[in-house]
Amino acid sequence: xxxLQQSGPGLVRPSQTLSLTCVISGDSVSDNRAAWNWIRQSPxxxxxxxxxxxxRSQWYNDYAESVKSRITIDPDTSKNQFSxxxxxxxxxxxxxxxxxxxxxVSVSFFDSWGQGTLVTVSS
Amino acid sequence: DIQMTQSPSTLxxxxxxxVTITCRASQSISSWxxxxxxxxxxxxxxLIYKASILESGVPSxxxxxxxxTEFTLTISSLQPDDFATYYCQQYxxxxxxxxxxxxxxx
Numbered sequence: 001x002x003x004l005q006q007s008g009p010g011l012v013r014p015s016q017t018l019s020l021t022c023v024i025s026g027d028s029v030s031d032n033r034a035a036w037n038w039i040r041q042s043p044x045x046x047x048x049x050x051x052x053x054x055x056r057s058q059w060y061n062d063y064a065e066s067v068k069s070r071i072t073i074d075p076d077t078s079k080n081q082f083s084x085x086x087x088x089x090x091x092x093x094x095x096x097x098x099x100x101x102x103x104x105v106s107v108s109f110f111d112s113w114g115q116g117t118l119v120t121v122s123s
Numbered sequence: 124d125i126q127m128t129q130s131p132s133t134l135x136x137x138x139x140x141x142v143t144i145t146c147r148a149s150q151s152i153s154s155w156x157x158x159x160x161x162x163x164x165x166x167x168x169x170l171i172y173k174a175s176i177l178e179s180g181v182p183s184x185x186x187x188x189x190x191x192t193e194f195t196l197t198i199s200s201l202q203p204d205d206f207a208t209y210y211c212q213q214y215x216x217x218x219x220x221x222x223x224x225x226x227x228x229x
Contacts, residue, residue: 109157113166
C-alpha cells in the first residue's frame, strides 16, 4: 500500500519560491508505470492539477498551462521522493497542496494522495 | 480547456436516501472520468474511474455511469459516513475537476 508523506513550509513570502516535498513509501518514484503529481485546492474548494513527473526510460514532466512558466517538479531517486517548486508566488497561490499518484503515459486519475499542506502567502 | 460542471452544488439528504450527482463536460471526454469523495481536512479519496469502475475497497452502494459529456454518481442508500463533498474529474485531455457537490444532512 503506497503512502505519500508531504513536508515543507506553510508560509511563503510574496515573490519567493514555494517548495514542497513528497516522500513515497510502498512504491518507487522510478516506477515506470506510475506518475507523481502535485494538485492544489483553493480556499473556496476548487481543485487544480499543477503537474507531474514520471520515468519511462528517461524522466518526463507535464505541467498545467496556468503555472507552466513558474513550476518545476523534480524527482530524487536517492530519497524516493519528488518535489514541487513554484516561483514568484502571489496571494493567488495560497492553497492546500497535495501530492498524488496516477498511472499511464497521459495524466489520469489519482489513486493515492498525500495528507495535504496548507500554504499561506504573506509578508 | 475542458470545463466540468457539477450539479447540484449542495444536496440535503437523509440516511437511506438514493442520491444522484451529475457532472457535465464542455466537450466529449469518452469515459475518461473519475469521482472522488472528500471530507473536511482530508485529501480526496478515489471512488470511481473510467466513469463506472469501482475502486477497490469502495462500497458497492456507489456507482457511476455515463459517457461523452454527461455522467452521474449514484449512492443507492446514503450512509452516515457518506456525508462529504464529491468531485468529478476528467482526464481525457490533461485534468480538470468539477466544482464539487456537498452532501449534507437533511
